[in-house]
Amino acid sequence: MSMLTPPGMGGKYRITGDKYPRMRPPRRRGRLAFGLLASVAALGLIGWGTLQLIDVFTGGKKATAGTKACPAKASASARPAVALPAPAKITVNVYNATPRTGLAKNTADELKKRGFKIGDVGNAPAEFDKKIKGTGMLLGPTTSLNTSLPVLATQLATAERRTDAGRKGPALDLILGNAFKSLETKPDADRALTRLTAPEPTGALKKGC
Template structure:
């Protein structure tokens, strides 16, 4: 071009697009954010495969203790009278003769002290349908009546608060077929004196 706008020199101007600095800044921030998220996720995975499992296991154990496989502590031994310390009155409430004496002789062989051997009083005579009734004072329920009960498991146990003394009655009923076998009676007496521990129940939902 001529005139005052004449171009001189041997170089020509080159046209360049303007630098997009704003877009580069956005890209940089996005990259940093992505790297941060990836790093946090990696730490979480490491926690899961290492310490996280231990913490969860400890928490589960606290919420749901494994008590189903263990037994509770054994109850304290119960102090019971020995058969020789128990005086038994053997009374027949049936129509079968000689039954009271026969039963009394067997109890004596097993170490019990035998008191009166006779027919049952009128209030019980011919009125006991089961194997028998064991009767004693209130204090005898968990002591001498329990010991005598090992000899006749099917007998009903009753107490009389007005009754005095320590003697107990074995009143024979219509369903009586004999005392328990000596071995069974001894095993029941041993279990009564030293009860075994019972397994604890497992918590529901575990």
């Protein structure tokens, strides 16, 4: 009888040999799989956190090899504002080239309210009288092409612009044409003037950056 056979038992219940049944419960494979996945996730989080710390301490300025780094943000002052004269520095002569009466005076009064200095007001010279088919014409010296002329154009965006090399003095002419109805509304004119004088980026920031 084996030493493993309990007293009083024998026959077919006798335990023989050196093998004996294991009494511990079977392993739970589900817990092992869950523990393995949790370990992998923890290692991933640790690795990601390490990369974030490296990025913080290095300033995140390293670019991929062979790739040109793009600027983080275009500076609002990348290009200084265009030096344009204020309306108060611009003298405007207002001429009426239409058959309608009082048009030049009313327009001159409105321009004065908007800050422009007013010069002569009356009927257009013979060379322009009844010959302006559009809304109007802005006429000034050559030096006004990129200075005072664009500023006045914010008040009547559809007007034709011309310069005269032989013109004396800095004053501008606003000649009202047959299609003229009114100046741009003051809010629209103010927005146009703001866009005209606002700084612009240099173009260093391009698509794909």
